Structure formats: structure tokens, C-alpha cells
Amino acid sequence: MNEALGWGRRYLMCPPSYFGVLYEINPWMHREVTVDRDAAQAQWEGLRTALVEAGAEVEILAPAAEVPDLVFTANAGVVNANQFVPSRFRHPERQGETGHDAAWFRSRGFQISELPEDVCQEGAGDALPFGNVLLAGYRFRSDAASHAYLSALTGAAVRSVELADERLYHLDLTFCPLDERRAIVAPLGWDRYGRRVVEALVPEPLVLDDDDALAFCANSVVVGRRVVMPTCPVRVGRQLEAWGFEVAVCPVGEFLKAGGGCRCLTLALDVTLAAPVPSADLH
Amino acid sequence: METEIVEVSGHIIDSLILAKVLDLILEAGADYRVVDVEIGRANRDPSRARVEISSPDRASLDRLLEQLQVHGANRVALRPAMVAACDQDGVLPAGFYSSTNLDTRVLTDDGWVPVDNPEMDCAIVLSDHRARTVPMHRVRVGDAVVIGMEGVEVAAPSRPRGTNPFEFMASEVSSEKPKALLVAEVARRIGAARARGGRILAVCGPAVVHTGAAPDVARLVREGWVDVLFAGNGFATHDIESNVLGTSLGVSVQQGIPTEHGHANHLRVINEVRRRGSIAAAVEDGFIPSGVMYECIRRQVPFVLAGSVRDDGPLPDVVTDMVEAADAMRSHLGGVSVALMLASTLHAIATGNLLPAGVETYCVDINQAVVTKLADRGSHQALGIVTDVGLFLRDLVGELCG
Known part of the structure; x- marks a missing residue:
């Protein structure tokens, strides 16, 4: 069996007290669709419980009325050990979240490293560690130019992937690291160069077909050997089980109305991107 | 584009x-x-x-x-070139940009400014929305000199590509090329340059006289195919010697045999020209009856005779201060579009150093090393023709003068 992920045991979540579809910034959002806030609360609790049952710790970020999407903590920023790089949101509607996110991390003793103001980067939603690199998406929400800065700030080796399908507007809708060699991948979301980059990166991919990708199968949370998923098609479930994973389906339909799944509602706090490596220059 | x-x-x-x-x-x-x-x-x-x-x-x-x-x-946001003022005559500010002989432009606050006179190993001085190359010794206190590489753009030399054998051989040196074809092509290019209003520069070494080709050069001058001549004391002396006494370094140009006490012939000739004060005066009073220098005086073709440490005499027209000589050569380069380097090593290299890369340069020498040396010193535009200069000039005159 492969080595399990070295991260994914501690998460940050934000209760959906003020969650609603109040604006439209992705193809999934429609203001005429109302969110059942009670159902949303229940689904969110369900997810938190599933994570805790899987063995994870969950920390809570206090919700704020003016920023309904604060629930999607995956977009708060990029965590690297005790360093936090706050997001630079593309849309003004979400830019107000950064202050809340940064304040929480600062209060927990994280060192805050800022990206330049002229680039957008939407946190772990567009940057997931795999193996010894950080796979980073760009186009809809994050700028390709942010990747060099992200690398400079964190020391991570970045692999950039262009997102090609607006419905899969964040990398975490197309990619889910499972362990050291495996990941759930949705090639629908990438251009041909991005597909080749992921192909070279992931030795054993679990490839989603287009329907499964659009059902946000890749927007799952992995805690050790448990995969907490918004939905799990039979074929995907069988493959995961064959690899020794347990699947926990955790419906988050109210959040899908805003274009977010399980992963979007969580931010892993125990990620270390650039483990010190011996210098190649040692004589 | x-x-x-x-x-x-x-x-x-x-x-x-x-x-x-x-x-x-x-x-x-x-x-x-x-x-x-x-x-x-x-x-x-x-x-x-x-x-x-x-x-x-x-x-x-x-x-x-x-x-x-x-x-x-x-x-990439380009920034204008940095400039520093000279604070000492003849001394450049540290970090000065060192020029190439390629077409160059400089980004200033007013936009791109082309460099007027590309020349290698110079500084670029900006003044009145213009840019020009200036050799180190000629900068003056207060000159605005370009510093560093930023804001300076050099046009990459375009290598001719084509099926034309001449283009194919451009910049290569070989003694194995069909000479008649090359000479015809050089003649065609000289004609084309002339038709465009370009001036033709000839740089001559003494071997032009020794090989008996001086009358051919004289004819080129006479018929208007040479607009400016660069040479040294040797070439001018032997040209005059052969036209006054019929010998070149004491050897009869006609019979090829040494004449008695001929080793001093060139000194006697130099002495007589010195007596008259200049080559022009020696032509005027009939001492010099013919030859390349004679034709230059008659046709008012400007020449620069740059001296060297081993010169005899020298002739009164020879510039013996090397810095002055190079400046004098520079002053005649305007409008030159073809340079013929004829059996000359030192003067050819000195001229190559002054020429913009856009000048078509033909280097004719029996010794391949001369041609290679010219290219190695940055005159990549030079086309080498390895052959006897006498044969080359005879054919060239045949092509140009019929």
C-alpha cells in the first residue's frame, strides 16, 4: 500500500450562518435559487462530523454577514507549515474575506506572507500539494503570474495547470490528492498542456469522466484512508476501495448551488510545502 | 514587422x-x-x-x-538607457556601454533614437535627440555617455540565405572558390552600390604595386570607381617609385629584375616628394607623372595615408599620429557602402574597426589568415577572397571598365 498523505488531519471550517447565493461569479450560481439555510447548516455539520469521525481535527472560523462565501475556507489562502499566504480574490464580492482569514491565522501565530497586489490567487482552491510539488491552477480565479510569487514565498516547486472549463473554475474541482502516488483527476478541466503536466506528475490517476467531474467528485477531502465525497459514482467507489480507501459520501447539495463541494468547505491546516531538501551544490 | x-x-x-x-x-x-x-x-x-x-x-x-x-x-517594461556625463576629456564614465559595429538604437525619454554612425569599441553619446558613437579619446567633459546595456538595442546581423552561390559563400573564406564568378559578382555589387549613391572605399597594401596591379587601381580611380583611398607610406611610396623610376622596392616592375642601387630608389623618391612639400605639389610640377596617387590628386579623390613605426621617410602626406590618422579615416566614411581591402593587413584591420557592419566589405589577399583575422576582430560582414590581388584587380577592371 502507498504511503498515505502527509497532511489532511487538521482543517479550518466556517459555519454557513450567513451563506446564500447573493451574487453570481461562477456558472453554478443563480440568484433566483434560494439556499435552504437550515439544510445548509445540517449538511455542513454532517461534513464536520464526517471529518472528525475520519480522525481529523476541525477548527472554526467565525462567520461574517457581509461575506457569505467565507464558508468556502479552501479559498482563504495557502498554508505552508506556520506560514499563511492570504488569497487575492479575483471578484470584489469575495475580497472582503481576506481580512477575516488573515486575522484568524495571525491570531493562531501564523506568519503572514503577502502576494503582490496585482496578481490574483485563490488559495488552496487553486493550489494543492502532490508529491514534492504544488499543483496550481490558473485562468478563471488565479493568475499564472501568481505562481512564481507563490513559489518564491513558500519555496514550493510549482506545476502550473491552465483550467479550461469555466464550470470547473478552481483546481480543487479537478484534482484531489489521495496518497503519495494517486489522485482523483478530471482532465475535462485542463488544457492539453495541463493534462500532460498532471500525467507526468501522478503515477496512478483515478480519471473522472466528464459527468463525474461536473458532479464535483474531485472536490473531496481525504483524511488518511477515508475519502469524504459530495457524491460517489459506483465506478469511482470501486476503484477507491480496490486501492484500500473507504468512501464516506457527505451530501452538500446546498453548497453546490454556489459551486462548492466538500473540499471547498475546508482548508487543510497541516500542509508543509517545501520540506528542506539537501542542496545540489554540496561538495 | x-x-x-x-x-x-x-x-x-x-x-x-x-x-x-x-x-x-x-x-x-x-x-x-x-x-x-x-x-x-x-x-x-x-x-x-x-x-x-x-x-x-x-x-x-x-x-x-x-x-x-x-x-x-x-x-518587459523597457527603461530608457542610463546616461552619465564625462567628467574628464578623453575618459569615459565607468560602466560605459561599449558599441558594436551593428545597427544600434537607444531608448531615451523621447523614444528610440538610432545611432548615426555605428562603429565598434566606442561609447555612445546622446545629444539633441541624437545618438552617435564617439571613440574614447574624443569624448569631452559633459558629454552624455550611455551606461550599461539597458535601453540599448542592437540589430542582429542578418545572414544572407539563398541559392545564389555568392550569398551561400558569404562570410566564408576559402581559396577553393571559382574566382571569376566572385569577381563578376563583386563588380555587380559595386555597380549596384554606386547606383544607390553609395561611395566606394579602397584600402591598398604595397603588394598591389609589387604584383603590378597599381595601373589597374589607377584606372579604377581615373574612371570614378574609387571615392576614397586608405593606405600607408609603403603603398604610396612604391606607387610613386614605380611611376617615377619604373621600380618597386628597386625591382623593375616591367622586367622583374633588381636595378643597380635600386634598394635606395624609394628613399630618393620620398626625398623628392618631401622637397616639394606634398604629393599634390609633386604631381603639379610633373615629378609624379602617373599612378594611383597621381590619379587621386587629379580627380580630387581624398586619401588618408596612415603611417607606421617602420616607415621610411615618410612621405609628407603621411599622418604619423595614429589617433589623428584614425580620426582622419573616420571623417571619410560617410556614405561609404563598399570597402575593398586590397592586399593590406594592418590598414584593412584598422579600417574594419571603423566600418559599420552594413558596409559590404571584400577582403582580397593571397593569405587566408588576413581575411580570418578581419572577421575575428568583429568585421563579420567581410567576404574573403583568397587570391593574388593582381589577378583580382585585372579581372575587376575588366568587369567595371570594359
């Missing part, structure tokens, strides 16, 4: 971003030249590439630039 430089950095190799950017450029019908690439040594190290994009028109270039920006490739 419109061009811009974009820069892209990060893990652009493993992420295939550089590949994608280059593909996008080609797919857009534009072309690229990678200006420089720094590739990270380890997996974690970022890389950086600067790519020059050329596109047939501005609108499509702008569209492409916008497209490339998505992938993190941003236009």
Missing part, C-alpha cells in the same frame, strides 16, 4: 508554460526568438525566459500579447 519582448518566470519548463507560450506565438502566425533563458538547476528553482515576438502588424501583436498575459508572460 512589430516586435515586443515578453518575460515569463516560475516553473515554466516543468509546467510546459514556456512550451505553451512558444506554441501560442506560432499558432498566432507570429514568430519568436528566445532572448535568454535561465533554467532552474533543481526541481524547486524557478526558471525565467525572455522571448522576443515579431508579428506582421501591431493589432495582431497586441491580441497575442493579451493572450500570453493569461499564461503569465508579460511585456
Whole structure:
């Protein structure tokens, strides 16, 4: 069996007290669709419980009325050990979240490293560690130019992937690291160069077909050997089980109305991107 | 053709971003030249590439630039060249930009300014919205000298490509080429340059006289195919000696046999010219009856005779201060578009150092090393023709003068 992920045991979540579809910034959002806030609360609790049952710790970020999407903590920023790089949101509607996110991390003793103001980067939603690199998406929400800065700030080796399908507007809708060699991948979301980059990166991919990708199968949370998923098609479930994973389906339909799944509602706090490596220059 | 430089950095190799950017450029019908690439040594190290994009028109270039920006490739913001004022005559500010002989332009606050007179190994001085090369010894206190490389753009020399054997052989040196073909082509190019209003420079070594080719050069001057002549004391002396006494270094040019006490012939000739004060005066009073120098005086073709440490005499017209000599040569280069380097090593190299790369330069010498040396010193435009200069000139006169 492969080595399990070295991260994914501690998460940050934000209760959906003020969650609603109040604006439209992705193809999934429609203001005429109302969110059942009670159902949303229940689904969110369900997810938190599933994570805790899987063995994870969950920390809570206090919700704020003016920023309904604060629930999607995956977009708060990029965590690297005790360093936090706050997001630079593309849309003004979400830019107000950064202050809340940064304040929480600062209060927990994280060192805050800022990206330049002229680039957008939407946190772990567009940057997931795999193996010894950080796979980073760009186009809809994050700028390709942010990747060099992200690398400079964190020391991570970045692999950039262009997102090609607006419905899969964040990398975490197309990619889910499972362990050291495996990941759930949705090639629908990438251009041909991005597909080749992921192909070279992931030795054993679990490839989603287009329907499964659009059902946000890749927007799952992995805690050790448990995969907490918004939905799990039979074929995907069988493959995961064959690899020794347990699947926990955790419906988050109210959040899908805003274009977010399980992963979007969580931010892993125990990620270390650039483990010190011996210098190649040692004589 | 419109061009811009974009820069892209990060893990652009493993992420295939550089590949994608280059593909996008080609797919857009534009072309690229990678200006420089720094590739990270380890997996974690970022890389950086600067790519020059050329596109047939501005609108499509702008569209492409916008497209490339998505992938993190941003236009490199060019800054005007830095300038420092000279604080000592003949001494450049530290960090001065050292010029090439290629077409060069400088970005100033008023936009791009072309360098008037490209010359290698000079400084670039800006004044009155103009840029010119100035040799070190000629800068004066207060001159605005370009510092560093930023804001200076050098046009890459375009290598002729084609099926024409002459173009194919351009910049190569060989004794194995069909000479008649080359001479005909040189003649055609001289004719074409002349038709465009270009001036023709001849640089002559003493071997031109020794090989008996001086009458051919004299004819070229007489018939208007030479607009300016550079040579040394030796060439002028032997030209005059052969026309006054019929010998070159004491050897009869006609019979090829040494004449009695002929070793002093050139000194006697120099002495007589010195007595008259100048070559022009010696022509006027009939002492010099014919020859290359005679024709130059008669046709008012300017010449510069640059001396050297081993000169006899020298002739009164020889400039013995080397800095002055180089300046005198510079002053005659305006409008020159063809340079013929005829069996001359030192004067050919000295001239090559002064010429812009755009001047068609033909270096004729029996010794391949001379031609190679010229190219090695930066005169890459020189086409070497390895042959006896006498044979070359006879054929050239045949082509040009019929």
C-alpha cells in the first residue's frame, strides 16, 4: 500500500450562518435559487462530523454577514507549515474575506506572507500539494503570474495547470490528492498542456469522466484512508476501495448551488510545502 | 514587422508554460526568438525566459500579447538607457556601454533614437535627440555617455540565405572558390552600390604595386570607381617609385629584375616628394607623372595615408599620429557602402574597426589568415577572397571598365 498523505488531519471550517447565493461569479450560481439555510447548516455539520469521525481535527472560523462565501475556507489562502499566504480574490464580492482569514491565522501565530497586489490567487482552491510539488491552477480565479510569487514565498516547486472549463473554475474541482502516488483527476478541466503536466506528475490517476467531474467528485477531502465525497459514482467507489480507501459520501447539495463541494468547505491546516531538501551544490 | 519582448518566470519548463507560450506565438502566425533563458538547476528553482515576438502588424501583436498575459508572460517594461556625463576629456564614465559595429538604437525619454554612425569599441553619446558613437579619446567633459546595456538595442546581423552561390559563400573564406564568378559578382555589387549613391572605399597594401596591379587601381580611380583611398607610406611610396623610376622596392616592375642601387630608389623618391612639400605639389610640377596617387590628386579623390613605426621617410602626406590618422579615416566614411581591402593587413584591420557592419566589405589577399583575422576582430560582414590581388584587380577592371 502507498504511503498515505502527509497532511489532511487538521482543517479550518466556517459555519454557513450567513451563506446564500447573493451574487453570481461562477456558472453554478443563480440568484433566483434560494439556499435552504437550515439544510445548509445540517449538511455542513454532517461534513464536520464526517471529518472528525475520519480522525481529523476541525477548527472554526467565525462567520461574517457581509461575506457569505467565507464558508468556502479552501479559498482563504495557502498554508505552508506556520506560514499563511492570504488569497487575492479575483471578484470584489469575495475580497472582503481576506481580512477575516488573515486575522484568524495571525491570531493562531501564523506568519503572514503577502502576494503582490496585482496578481490574483485563490488559495488552496487553486493550489494543492502532490508529491514534492504544488499543483496550481490558473485562468478563471488565479493568475499564472501568481505562481512564481507563490513559489518564491513558500519555496514550493510549482506545476502550473491552465483550467479550461469555466464550470470547473478552481483546481480543487479537478484534482484531489489521495496518497503519495494517486489522485482523483478530471482532465475535462485542463488544457492539453495541463493534462500532460498532471500525467507526468501522478503515477496512478483515478480519471473522472466528464459527468463525474461536473458532479464535483474531485472536490473531496481525504483524511488518511477515508475519502469524504459530495457524491460517489459506483465506478469511482470501486476503484477507491480496490486501492484500500473507504468512501464516506457527505451530501452538500446546498453548497453546490454556489459551486462548492466538500473540499471547498475546508482548508487543510497541516500542509508543509517545501520540506528542506539537501542542496545540489554540496561538495 | 512589430516586435515586443515578453518575460515569463516560475516553473515554466516543468509546467510546459514556456512550451505553451512558444506554441501560442506560432499558432498566432507570429514568430519568436528566445532572448535568454535561465533554467532552474533543481526541481524547486524557478526558471525565467525572455522571448522576443515579431508579428506582421501591431493589432495582431497586441491580441497575442493579451493572450500570453493569461499564461503569465508579460511585456518587459523597457527603461530608457542610463546616461552619465564625462567628467574628464578623453575618459569615459565607468560602466560605459561599449558599441558594436551593428545597427544600434537607444531608448531615451523621447523614444528610440538610432545611432548615426555605428562603429565598434566606442561609447555612445546622446545629444539633441541624437545618438552617435564617439571613440574614447574624443569624448569631452559633459558629454552624455550611455551606461550599461539597458535601453540599448542592437540589430542582429542578418545572414544572407539563398541559392545564389555568392550569398551561400558569404562570410566564408576559402581559396577553393571559382574566382571569376566572385569577381563578376563583386563588380555587380559595386555597380549596384554606386547606383544607390553609395561611395566606394579602397584600402591598398604595397603588394598591389609589387604584383603590378597599381595601373589597374589607377584606372579604377581615373574612371570614378574609387571615392576614397586608405593606405600607408609603403603603398604610396612604391606607387610613386614605380611611376617615377619604373621600380618597386628597386625591382623593375616591367622586367622583374633588381636595378643597380635600386634598394635606395624609394628613399630618393620620398626625398623628392618631401622637397616639394606634398604629393599634390609633386604631381603639379610633373615629378609624379602617373599612378594611383597621381590619379587621386587629379580627380580630387581624398586619401588618408596612415603611417607606421617602420616607415621610411615618410612621405609628407603621411599622418604619423595614429589617433589623428584614425580620426582622419573616420571623417571619410560617410556614405561609404563598399570597402575593398586590397592586399593590406594592418590598414584593412584598422579600417574594419571603423566600418559599420552594413558596409559590404571584400577582403582580397593571397593569405587566408588576413581575411580570418578581419572577421575575428568583429568585421563579420567581410567576404574573403583568397587570391593574388593582381589577378583580382585585372579581372575587376575588366568587369567595371570594359
